[in-house]
Amino acid sequence: MQIPQPRGPLTDELFGTLRAGSDDFYPVLAAGATDGEDAALALWVLHELHYRGFDEVRDDLEWDPQLVRLRGALERDLEQRLRERFTPPVGLSFVEDFFDWVAEQDGASVAAHVQRDADREQVLELLRSRSIYHLKESDPTAWVVPRLGVRAKAALMELLYDEYGGGDPNRLHHHLFAQGLRASGLAASYGAHIDEVPLEVLEQNNAMSHFGLHRRLRGAALGHLAAFEATSSMPSRRMVQGLERLGFPDEMVAYYAEHVEADAVHEQLAVRTICGGLLAEEPGLEEDLWFGAFTCLDLEDRFARTILQRWGVGEDRKEEVA
Amino acid sequence: MSGSFEHPDVVLCPGGPMLLRGQHTVEDPAGVAHETTRPVTAVCRCHKSSSLPWCDGTHKLLPERLRPT
Ligand SMILES: [Fe+2]
Ligand SMILES: [Fe+2]
Numbered sequence: 361m362q363i364p365q366p367r368g369p370l371t372d373e374l375f376g377t378l379r380a381g382s383d384d385f386y387p388v389l390a391a392g393a394t395d396g397e398d399a400a401l402a403l404w405v406l407h408e409l410h411y412r413g414f415d416e417v418r419d420d421l422e423w424d425p426q427l428v429r430l431r432g433a434l435e436r437d438l439e440q441r442l443r444e445r446f447t448p449p450v451g452l453s454f455v456e457d458f459f460d461w462v463a464e465q466d467g468a469s470v471a472a473h474v475q476r477d478a479d480r481e482q483v484l485e486l487l488r489s490r491s492i493y494h495l496k497e498s499d500p501t502a503w504v505v506p507r508l509g510v511r512a513k514a515a516l517m518e519l520l521y522d523e524y525g526g527g528d529p530n531r532l533h534h535h536l537f538a539q540g541l542r543a544s545g546l547a548a549s550y551g552a553h554i555d556e557v558p559l560e561v562l563e564q565n566n567a568m569s570h571f572g573l574h575r576r577l578r579g580a581a582l583g584h585l586a587a588f589e590a591t592s593s594m595p596s597r598r599m600v601q602g603l604e605r606l607g608f609p610d611e612m613v614a615y616y617a618e619h620v621e622a623d624a625v626h627e628q629l630a631v632r633t634i635c636g637g638l639l640a641e642e643p644g645l646e647e648d649l650w651f652g653a654f655t656c657l658d659l660e661d662r663f664a665r666t667i668l669q670r671w672g673v674g675e676d677r678k679e680e681v682a
Numbered sequence: 683m684s685g686s687f688e689h690p691d692v693v694l695c696p697g698g699p700m701l702l703r704g705q706h707t708v709e710d711p712a713g714v715a716h717e718t719t720r721p722v723t724a725v726c727r728c729h730k731s732s733s734l735p736w737c738d739g740t741h742k743l744l745p746e747r748l749r750p751t
Contacts, residue, residue, distance in 0.1 A: 459697070459742060511687060522720045593739030597732065624737040625724040628695050 361551040363414050364405065368398025374405065374430075378417045385426035393434075400562035403434040404554070407569040411496060412550055435570050442567060446654045454583075454649050455636045459627075462590050462653075467661035471595035473673055474602035482671055483606060487546060488553040489561050489667070493568070494537040494615075495550050498523040500572035501585050507575045511637030512582070519585075519629045522622060533618070540612035560663035567655055579648025580655070582638055586630040587656035592623035697749040699724035699737035710735045 363379060366372040370393040377388055393399035408414065409422040421427060452461060474483055498520055505516055525532035541548035571581035596619035603613045635649050668674070693701040702708075702723045708716050716735055724737035727750035731738045741749050 518721055526721060597738060620738050621733055621736050624739045625722050628698060628701055628724060
């Protein structure tokens with residue numbers, strides 16, 4: 361992957377230093393971000409050093425102490441902003457009440473717009489935005505595995521095994537999405553569309569990486585997973601219908617069709633065996649489960665509002681049944 | 683630490699599907715056989731799924747009295 365285009369003074373300084381192969385990042389630490397996009401893109405690039413890295417960046421910079429320090433400062437800001445938006449639900453049990461709680465969070469829905477009204481250009485733009493996560497689907501959650509007790513670990517692996525194709529590379533979910541992109545005439549290489557995605561997409565990805573990379577946040581990572589899976593089957597069905605309406609190729613339809621069925625399983629596993637298993641072993645993490653779940657829905661709602669507003673359409677609500 | 687955990691082959695989810703672990707052949711009401719393809723499969727119990735015999739999450743749109751118990 362290539363380093364993205366900078367979006368402000370911090371990314372300008374950071375990307376220049378990364379390209380130069382220097383490990384003197386003091387000027388970067390002094391630069392500071394001017395706005396949210398600049399900070400979010402810097403954090404996204406620092407997180408990517410832990411996934412696949414960049415063609416132009418030395419691999420050993422993944423654990424450079426100055427970069428880790430910068431990453432930590434950007435993550436603290438991100439987590440603080442996410443926590444400020446969150447109020448823990450009172451008197452609810454995560455395992456018993458989760459699906460009802462999700463149903464009450466009436467966020468804006470991009471899939472409902474795709475199903476009925478979106479044009480081809482809008483859907484292509486949406487697929488490019490989704491590609492930032494879908495081309496590494498489940499990877500941030502895989503980091504959580506070694507931090508869990510026996511029950512939650514076995515349960516998470518049962519779900520991840522399906523996400524990663526059950527041993528068959530042809531069924532691995534992020535590979536299915538890459539094939540869908542290619543068949544739709546879009547670049548399918550990892551991170552290919554980063555330069556055009558809005559702040560909200562960067563923040564969605566940064567939150568997942570942040571939760572995945574910190575053992576302290578294993579509860580938030582698994583709560584995020586539960587909310588993600590629990591809001592996937594029905595929107596994926598809407599995506600299938602919208603993609604078929606617009607004549608998108610079978611490969612793209614197949615990715616979403618797979619998620620209609622897979623996530624009807626995964627949402628049950630995520631809530632009951634994964635988060636339920638975590639709580640049986642570490643009951644003190646219930647609030648973190650809610651924090652992760654809320655953050656997932658909140659960030660998706662912010663993304664949906666932004667993109668629908670830019671397309672000049674009113675907000676479709678997820679609860680509307682076509 | 684306890685040495686054994688419950689890990690049933692069949693799980694009835696309150697208000698939702700039946701989870702089936704492992705490889706199975708499920709016959710739908712029309713007599714057509716469907717093979718499971720994933721480690722765990724969700725079989726529809728509300729009969730409103732568009733992917734019968736598999737669950738597609740539709741039970742969540744039903745009023746509580748119409749959801750499977
Ligand atoms: Fe998936
Ligand atoms: Fe899934």
